[in-house]
Amino acid sequence: MRDVQTIREDFPILSRRVHGRPLIYLDNAATTQMPVQVLQAVEEQYRLYQANIHRGVHWLSEQSTARVEAVRRQTAEWIGAKESAEIVFTSGATESVNLVARAFSDGVLSAGDTVVTTEMEHHSNLVPWQEACRRTGAKLRVVPLTPRGELDMEAAARLLSERPKLLAVTAVSNVLGTVNQVEPLIRAAHEAGAAVLIDAAQLLRHSRVDVRALDCDFLCFSGHKMLAPTGVGVLYGKREWLERLPPVVFGGGMVDEVTTERASWDALPFKFEAGTRNIAGIVGLGAAIGYLNELGDGLYAREAELLEQTEAILRERTRLDVLGAPSTRAGAVSFNIRGLPAYDGAKLLDQLGVAVRSGHHCAQPLLRRFGLESALRVSPAFYNTEEELCMLGAALDRIAALPGIGNG
Amino acid sequence: MDEIENLQRELTEEFLEMGDGFDQYAYLIELAALLPPLPPEKKTEDRVVKGCQSHVWLDLRAEDGLFRVEGDSDTFIIKGVLYLLRRLFDGQPLAAVAGAKLTIFSETEIMATFEADRQKGIGYVVKEMQRFAAEHVISNKE
Numbered sequence: 001m002r003d004v005q006t007i008r009e010d011f012p013i014l015s016r017r018v019h020g021r022p023l024i025y026l027d028n029a030a031t032t033q034m035p036v037q038v039l040q041a042v043e044e045q046y047r048l049y050q051a052n053i054h055r056g057v058h059w060l061s062e063q064s065t066a067r068v069e070a071v072r073r074q075t076a077e078w079i080g081a082k083e084s085a086e087i088v089f090t091s092g093a094t095e096s097v098n099l100v101a102r103a104f105s106d107g108v109l110s111a112g113d114t115v116v117t118t119e120m121e122h123h124s125n126l127v128p129w130q131e132a133c134r135r136t137g138a139k140l141r142v143v144p145l146t147p148r149g150e151l152d153m154e155a156a157a158r159l160l161s162e163r164p165k166l167l168a169v170t171a172v173s174n175v176l177g178t179v180n181q182v183e184p185l186i187r188a189a190h191e192a193g194a195a196v197l198i199d200a201a202q203l204l205r206h207s208r209v210d211v212r213a214l215d216c217d218f219l220c221f222s223g224h225k226m227l228a229p230t231g232v233g234v235l236y237g238k239r240e241w242l243e244r245l246p247p248v249v250f251g252g253g254m255v256d257e258v259t260t261e262r263a264s265w266d267a268l269p270f271k272f273e274a275g276t277r278n279i280a281g282i283v284g285l286g287a288a289i290g291y292l293n294e295l296g297d298g299l300y301a302r303e304a305e306l307l308e309q310t311e312a313i314l315r316e317r318t319r320l321d322v323l324g325a326p327s328t329r330a331g332a333v334s335f336n337i338r339g340l341p342a343y344d345g346a347k348l349l350d351q352l353g354v355a356v357r358s359g360h361h362c363a364q365p366l367l368r369r370f371g372l373e374s375a376l377r378v379s380p381a382f383y384n385t386e387e388e389l390c391m392l393g394a395a396l397d398r399i400a401a402l403p404g405i406g407n408g
Numbered sequence: 409m410d411e412i413e414n415l416q417r418e419l420t421e422e423f424l425e426m427g428d429g430f431d432q433y434a435y436l437i438e439l440a441a442l443l444p445p446l447p448p449e450k451k452t453e454d455r456v457v458k459g460c461q462s463h464v465w466l467d468l469r470a471e472d473g474l475f476r477v478e479g480d481s482d483t484f485i486i487k488g489v490l491y492l493l494r495r496l497f498d499g500q501p502l503a504a505v506a507g508a509k510l511t512i513f514s515e516t517e518i519m520a521t522f523e524a525d526r527q528k529g530i531g532y533v534v535k536e537m538q539r540f541a542a543e544h545v546i547s548n549k550e
Contacts, residue, residue: 019428019429019430019521020428340437340484341482341483341484343462343483343485344433344437344483344484344485347433347485347521348430348433348434348437350521351428351429351430351433351521352430402434402437402438403438403441404434404437404438404439404440404441404484405437405484
């Protein structure tokens, strides 16, 4: 991987000053920054190729269509999918999960069936399943967490023995950074006759993904967590599943023949792409994948080193309570400052130029499992520096020393 | 100059002497520790200020023509804001509270550093206090 200072030149936003201080952006689990290569690709799409896709026969339309389909093939290759028809462009992981949940409601689940998810999930991989179960009369079962912040694999095995229709599980926790051992879960789920959806939103900067090696039935991720614009994401689904599931959003772009009484659906993946996609976002996604590929596998080691340093900085400060102690962490680590609500900690850090996240992180069941309503989360990315993490440590020391903060 | 205006000037100067945004926030947190906690039995649904992202409770009373306020929040920075408002308004004539023009937040830039939802929430708190005071000025006259 190139040296970090050269990489940082690709991210002009990192040179910004906030409240008179250098920006230290450590909220990458929420959204990553976009390099100029992605910004330029998006701008170029709008400036030179703006046209709707798949319908027009004029040159601009054909160019735009070709650019989007090239990204589809590129995405398929990047995650090891068999074919590009298994790549559905969505607005992000949330829409992707909702699509599968709604399709399962309409086409697979019946009263008395079971869906399994976990206590670790982001609301976007929990609430859609609650709704799917509510609509169909299916039961939702939830794999609990251990005190260390890992999935209770024995409990998972017991729940899978109930022969659920689907297991929905995150690859990496957006709060704890816990990396789940999804391979044995996928095997066990398949043995129990269940399909598996992997929420990979927090995974893709930290590890190569090979959906065929994983053998997951669905996998989803969001572009804006991997250097691409907001409003674009991917649902991967095995062809046999995407062919089996009904579409859930209807209209232009996903139909074949339409009369006033009925309609038939277009081929994969278009069956699931009603309306006009975020074309420029998709082009940006392609540029982001290209950028990550250019960084090479050194990216993953870099991200891991930075997170290890972050956790060490937090743990050596006795006023801080770090959430969980999973055996493998990626991307994020959360904590609280004893005696100071997380919101206040985040506002104070913000005044020192440090951008972190506070609150429930769209994972209220997980926080409550730790007896909390909120926490601070630090999530470095490969473009952060060791020096920035030291400044985070100094900022936390300054905050912890303030009069007016109790001992919790 | 009335008492609320005098107090406001004093508090504004105290804040401006604090320095940058971090120090002003840190001062709000110090002030938060001075706000008497609201007893748990008073943290009822009817005392919640709607529209606030943090939990904010206000116990407002009119006693002998004077405005009385106790408050609490689950974030220290907002507790600090409540402390300031209490310093300004508690024990003041209802009419003075109802008609007060608050400038402390804009003059110290405290408000500018809050995100939009939080600014709105603080606005609701001030509005609620002044609405209560105005209502009770009228009922006192009746």
